[in-house]
Structure formats: C-alpha cells, structure tokens
Amino acid sequence: MKEPKISPPREHKVARRSFLKGAALGSVALALPSRDADASIWDAFFQKHFREMNDKELKKVLKRLEQEYAEKYGVDIDISANKPLSGVLFGYGLDLSRCIGCRRCVYACVGENNQSRDPQIQWITVLRFKKGDKWVNDLENADKYYNPDKVPEEGYFYMPTQCQQCENPPCVSACPTQATWKEDDGIIVVDYNWCIGCRYCMAACPYGARHFNWTGPGIPKDEINTKTHYLGNRPRYHGIVEKCTFCIQRTRNTPGRYPACVEICPVGARKFGNMLDPKSEIRYCIENKRIFRLKEDLNTYPKFFYFFAT
Amino acid sequence: MRKIQVLTVLLGVFLMMAPLPARSDSKIHSGKTVAEANPPEEVERPIPNLFITPPPLSEGIFPCSDCHADQKTNPNRRELTEFHENIKLINHAEKQRWCLDCHNPDDRDYLRLASGKLVTFEESYYLCGQCHGTIFRDWKAGVHGKRTGEWNGKKVYRLCVQCHNPHNPRFKPITPKPPPIKPADIK
Numbered sequence: 316m317k318e319p320k321i322s323p324p325r326e327h328k329v330a331r332r333s334f335l336k337g338a339a340l341g342s343v344a345l346a347l348p349s350r351d352a353d354a355s356i357w358d359a360f361f362q363k364h365f366r367e368m369n370d371k372e373l374k375k376v377l378k379r380l381e382q383e384y385a386e387k388y389g390v391d392i393d394i395s396a397n398k399p400l401s402g403v404l405f406g407y408g409l410d411l412s413r414c415i416g417c418r419r420c421v422y423a424c425v426g427e428n429n430q431s432r433d434p435q436i437q438w439i440t441v442l443r444f445k446k447g448d449k450w451v452n453d454l455e456n457a458d459k460y461y462n463p464d465k466v467p468e469e470g471y472f473y474m475p476t477q478c479q480q481c482e483n484p485p486c487v488s489a490c491p492t493q494a495t496w497k498e499d500d501g502i503i504v505v506d507y508n509w510c511i512g513c514r515y516c517m518a519a520c521p522y523g524a525r526h527f528n529w530t531g532p533g534i535p536k537d538e539i540n541t542k543t544h545y546l547g548n549r550p551r552y553h554g555i556v557e558k559c560t561f562c563i564q565r566t567r568n569t570p571g572r573y574p575a576c577v578e579i580c581p582v583g584a585r586k587f588g589n590m591l592d593p594k595s596e597i598r599y600c601i602e603n604k605r606i607f608r609l610k611e612d613l614n615t616y617p618k619f620f621y622f623f624a625t
Numbered sequence: 626m627r628k629i630q631v632l633t634v635l636l637g638v639f640l641m642m643a644p645l646p647a648r649s650d651s652k653i654h655s656g657k658t659v660a661e662a663n664p665p666e667e668v669e670r671p672i673p674n675l676f677i678t679p680p681p682l683s684e685g686i687f688p689c690s691d692c693h694a695d696q697k698t699n700p701n702r703r704e705l706t707e708f709h710e711n712i713k714l715i716n717h718a719e720k721q722r723w724c725l726d727c728h729n730p731d732d733r734d735y736l737r738l739a740s741g742k743l744v745t746f747e748e749s750y751y752l753c754g755q756c757h758g759t760i761f762r763d764w765k766a767g768v769h770g771k772r773t774g775e776w777n778g779k780k781v782y783r784l785c786v787q788c789h790n791p792h793n794p795r796f797k798p799i800t801p802k803p804p805p806i807k808p809a810d811i812k
Contacts, residue, residue, distance in 0.1 A: 572775055586772070
C-alpha cells in the first residue's frame with residue numbers, strides 16, 4: 316500500500332484566493348488618489364450622476380466645481396442647477412423667409428455659452444442654399460463657408476441649424492454611460508462630468524449638432540461668461556461632447572430671458588417659447604404658419620420648427 | 626301644342642334660374658351681419674401691454690409744429706428742395722402716396738390714418754398696419770420682428786420704424802460675421 320503524499324508545511328502559506336483579493340485591493344489603492352492627495356480629486360472621482368444627486372450632494376459638487384474653475388480660469392464662475400419649470404416644453408421657430416445669413420447668432424451663441432475659440436467650436440451652423448435647388452434632403456451639399464461682402468445675396472437663402480432638441484433623440488439612446496438625457500422641459504442635456512467622450516452620440520445625431528472637445532476650451536479670460544448652468548454653458552473639459560441647450564442658464568428662470576441667438580437676430584427670424592402655453596409666440600407660429608422640421612422621416616420629432624412667414 | 630312646348634321650355638328656364646336668387650337670399654339670412662363679418666381688430670387680438678421702444682426721431686426735428694405751426698400747408702405733390710431734401714420715397718408705393726397721406730396736414734405732431742383718426746408717433750404701427758395687415762397681425766402676436774426681453778415675462782416690442790426706414794423700408798444688406806474654419810485650415 317502506497318502512503319499518501321503529504322507536502323511539507325510551509326512557513327507562510329497564502330491561499331490563491333486571498334492573494335488575488337489582496338492584489339486587487341492593492342491595485343485599486345494605487346489607481347485611486349491617496350488620502351493625502353487633494354480632497355477635490357477624491358470627490359470628483361466618486362461624484363454621482365447628476366440625476367442621482369440629492370440637493371445637499373449637488374450643492375457640494377457645485378461648490379467644488381466653482382473652486383476648480385476659479386483655480387483654472389482665474390475668474391469666479393457662478394454655476395446654477397435650476398430644474399425644469401413645470402408646465403413648460405420649449406419650442407423654437409425659425410423664419411427662413413427672414414434669415415439673411417449674417418451669422419450674428421453664431422457668435423452670440425459662442426460668447427454666451429463659453430464655446431472654445433481655439434480650437435473653434437460653434438453650436439450653430441448657417442447653411443446657404445441656391446434658390447430653386449432641390450435642397451431639403453441635400454443638406455450635406457449646402458455651403459457653410461460662404462463669405463460675401465454683404466448678405467443677403469441675390470439668388471440665395473440661408474438656413475441656420477443647431478441642436479433640434481428631438482422629442483425622440485437618437486443621441487440619448489446611443490450614450491453608453493447615460494451622460495446625456497432629455498429633461499422634462501424638452502432640452503437634451505449633457506453631464507460633462509459623466510461623458511466619457513466615446514462620441515457615439517455624435518455618430519447617432521442626424522443633424523451634426525454635437526461637438527467634441529479635442530483639447531480644453533481655449534477662451535480668453537475676459538470673455539468667459541460667468542453666469543453658467545451645470546448642464547449648460549460652464550466651461551467644458553478636454554475629451555467630452557457638448558451641444559446647444561436652448562441657453563438653459565437664461566431660459567429656465569421666471570422671468571426667463573430669450574436664448575442669446577433669439578436676442579441678437581437683427582431681422583427677428585428666431586422665435587422661442589413654451590409650446591404648452593396656447594398664447595405663446597411659438598404656438599402662434601405652429602398654428603398659423605406652414606412649418607416643417609428637418610429630416611422628419613427619421614421620426615426624431617424635433618422641437619425646432621422652420622417656416623416661411625408671409 | 627306648340628304653345629305648351631314653349632311654355633314648358635320657359636318653365637324649365639325659370640326653374641333653372643330660380644334657385645340662384647333663392648340661394649343667395651338664404652346666404653344673406655343665415656350668414657353673418659356686416660359687423661360680425663368684420664369684427665374690430667381689438668376684439669380678436671388686442672395690442673398686448675408691451676414695452677414698446679420710443680420712435681427713432683431725428684434729433685432737433687420733433688415736435689414738427691415748431692416749424693410747421695405757422696407754415697401754410699402746400700398739398701401739391703412736388704420734389705422737396707428747401708427742407709427734408711434727403712427724404713425720398715423709395716420702393717414704398719411712391720406713385721400712390723405722398724407726405725400728407727401719413728402725416729397729418731393740420732397738426733404735424735401727429736400721423737393720420739386713412740379714416741382721419743390721428744395717431745401719435747409712438748403708435749405708428751396703426752398707420753403701417755393699414756396696408757400691411759398680415760404683418761401687423763403677426764407683429765401683435767409677437768412673431769414679426771426682433772424680439773428681446775423675457776419669453777415668460779416682459780417683452781420688448783419694436784416699432785416698425787425701428788428696423789424699417791418708413792420712407793425706404795427695405796432691409797439694408799449687412800456684412801456677415803466670418804465663416805467657420807475649414808477642417809483643412811486647422812493647424
């Protein structure tokens with residue numbers, strides 16, 4: 316009979332399972348900032364999703380972000396986090412028979428929403444079309460680099476485009492981290508601290524309305540708009556996606572100002588208001604003008620209405 | 626026999642014609658009265674209580690009565706040579722209209738509607754609205770023209786003359802802002 320083989324006892328026996336446990340904990344500890352590191356790095360690492368934060372947590376996060384911005388940009392930036400107003404669904408109207416393609420809206424938007432100047436990011440694109448051409452399904456062949464001495468030019472018309480704030484937004488369903496979503500007032504927002512920069516939303520958007528930050532935003536210090544919103548125009552980070560929010564920092568107040576592009580338009584081609592209010596300007600446009608929406612066949616149901624007024 | 630045939634034809638013609646006046650009669654009776662058909666504008670959509678910006682009167686010109694009070698009104702259509710030479714009606718129904726169609730001849734501090742009613746320069750939208758009815762309707766609803774202020778609060782409305790020169794109303798071309806940088810030009 317063969318004797319059972321007994322291995323000699325070891326002095327320091329480590330079970331495989333507990334070794335792996337220790338290794339995992341050790342690597343996590345290496346990856347995380349240590350206790351001695353700046354507390355804000357620790358807080359930023361464990362920051363919750365915007366929609367999961369309670370008021371106290373949100374307040375703390377806003378305070379930390381304001382501190383971070385003050386250190387980075389050297390100006391005091393005020394970040395609000397106003398919730399959607401009840402009974403409000405924002406709609407936007409654009410009168411194509413009035414637009415003269417002067418691009419005042421583009422630059423008002425850049426200034427209001429702290430878009431990067433270098434490298435350039437612009438949320439509004441003004442397209443130029445030749446009158447009489449077949450165009451509605453041919454947006455890609457429109458000219459956005461036109462640069463005449465004076466506008467409007469004879470024989471052309473202009474169509475500004477921006478985020479269409481879809482009721483059925485493809486960008487939201489494409490986002491793997493739920494960093495972008497539709498708010499109750501219809502505005503599609505991005506939590507810049509949760510965006511991982513995968514750009515799936517950019518691929519999903521049929522309107523080219525989303526823009527990627529290849530570097531940190533290049534904004535001259537004296538041009539930073541210090542009145543900001545967490546989901547809106549606070550300066551964005553390197554490697555995240557941003558978009559038009561109907562100037563959430565202006566419009567979500569009572570009384571709420573018009574978006575910057577509406578206010579600047581010299582010909583009054585842009586209309587804005589609450590679609591649930593029967594007396595609002597936007598409702599008048601929808602009920603009395605011949606409106607259309609871009610790429611209706613995609614069933615995105617934009618809340619951005621184009622029309623030709625009398 | 627022939628008489629009967631003629632009579633039937635006549636009867637047929639009469640029957641064919643008869644419904645016409647009868648139909649229009651019923652229309653008058655069942656239709657609206659004149660007042661109902663043309664309700665005053667104020668009932669439909671009143672001029673909202675707005676903050677309207679003051680008219681852009683040239684400095685030192687208003688009140689017009691400073692000069693015009695003791696001047697005799699010359700109602701004849703003519704080229705102005707002594708004063709207001711720079712005012713020319715361009716692309717604004719110049720063949721049909723003349724200064725006194727809008728400016729009140731008896732007291733120049735007022736404008737005058739076609740009805741003879743006087744309006745101030747602050748209310749000049751009534752004057753423009755006489756011809757541009759659809760635009761006036763849109764303007765009252767807040768849809769025509771530049772809009773600033775608050776979407777759920779106080780809105781600023783501009784008078785027609787703030788954007789359109791009343792004597793030469795076409796919007797003047799302006800210089801566009803620079804185009805976006807082409808991808809090929811990004812360094």
